[in-house]
Amino acid sequence: MGVLTSARRDQRERRVTAVADNARRVPAYRQVADDLRARIVSGEYPSGSLIPSERELVEEFGISRPTVRNALDLLRNEGVILVEHGRGAFVRPTPTVHRLARNRLSRKAREDNQGTFLGDAATGGWTPSVSVRVRFESADERIAGLLAIAPGTEVCVRDRLMRADGIPVQLATSWLPRDITRDSVLEQMDTGPGGAYARIEEMGHRLTMFEELVGSRMPTSDELVSLQLAAGIPVLTVTRVAIAEGGRPVEVNDMVLSSERYQLHYMLSAE
């Protein structure tokens, strides 16, 4: 006999007595989800531990398996549990958050290390690694607008996948006008010490500003795979435009970060 039997009877009695409150009958699958969530936050099911199997929960609560699965789906979409076929459902360990340093784009920070991602790694104390793919294409409407060039102009595109301690944490795609990158190391996979921004400056485009546009959304299925995201975890999106002396935009950088592992840190003047 499950706990829900009495709970439901209570609800029914409340309805019968026609109390004026708006309290709705709580569906069984919600009750189960709430119960399990409570056990997790209370520590009864510690982080990383296996929670009872679906069939065990069927027994315990006295409800059918679809209803149990409905409850577990809720917790999964909230990012509370992690389900593995053939193994079971685990309490999701909360990963450490990498805080993107507020000064990550300052000239000094850029000179001190190999690039912004490697700089973040140095600040955060984790081991970075990057996979790069370079290709060329015609600028579409959006990129052309952000780079202030004509649509169709050839641009150099750098796709990168960044890892922290081997775990994929960030996807980035940069677009640079080809007239800046042509015959430079920017069209190679490794841009050398100081990163791409150092090379851009060496070619006479002194950077003055970075503009960042921050949003958030659920990951696409591609991102879900490449960032190894769990269900119910959104991504942070950052579009950065690097602006050189004279106001010319020289790079657009679209970043996708696991919201579970990243926070962005900004410092703004009050003036």
Place this chain on the structure above:
Amino acid sequence: MGVLTSARRDQRERRVTAVADNARRVPAYRQVADDLRARIVSGEYPSGSLIPSERELVEEFGISRPTVRNALDLLRNEGVILVEHGRGAFVRPTPTVHRLARNRLSRKAREDNQGTFLGDAATGGWTPSVSVRVRFESADERIAGLLAIAPGTEVCVRDRLMRADGIPVQLATSWLPRDITRDSVLEQMDTGPGGAYARIEEMGHRLTMFEELVGSRMPTSDELVSLQLAAGIPVLTVTRVAIAEGGRPVEVNDMVLSSERYQLHYMLSAE
């Protein structure tokens, strides 16, 4: 007879021929979701329109209702459709994005209008309204740390719900040390022209810096209700610390924004 019958037979034949590819059998509910999603992006089901009812889809695809619901749940969690009990499922219209201005915290912007939210409204051209609740409590660990005060010190807490054109778009909670707010309009609901920051400066705390920490997560059930969020839409979280001359933090502000309706805009110096 549904479209899936032949699709599934194809899969089975492919398995029998033992082709070396890793193509898995695609579950029926996934196929239905993919099909419906394709119809939506193709424009066959325009934005805001009603898609066929669950029972109609059962007929069309020749599958059971639980399977249809499974497919619709997918689309719902992706934010593709919006389901209303008793009415049907609608193609989700993509709402307009409010871009939080890069200069929203500059002194000039603050002087020009009633506060940052009202300033954003002026920039974005929508009609703002705010509900405020003021209360007092003891600072917990986190707030005390951010405000550089002793835990347990009494603080003034301002809870706000901001609306754009009547639609709730932002939740904010501010903590201010009571020694700053005592006997001031900051403990009233309406802080007057220029907003809270203007009052803080009038009391002799000239603001020099704002620090912002940006993250993202799925909404809590409370936030889901008060921000009227659809399933599958994450929220942006911003923790802002206002720092006065001399380096003293004078306000901590936790903001929760619908990621669907907000983007944050930052401008960073390259120096």
Place this chain on the structure above:
DNA sequence: GGAGACAACTGGTCAATACCAGTTGGCCGA
């Protein structure tokens, strides 16, 4: 002793069915 088969778990998918709960519009009676 080691490799492989297999049993016994785990979750994943799907059907058929029943009834509850909002919404809507039309019909009927006052």
Place this chain on the structure above:
DNA sequence: TCGGCCAACTGGTATTGACCAGTTGTCTCC
């Protein structure tokens, strides 16, 4: 004419039953 009721839609919740598909430990056979 107008108000209210009700039928016929819509999605929401839950059951029972079945079989598929990964994972893992054990047991047997070589």
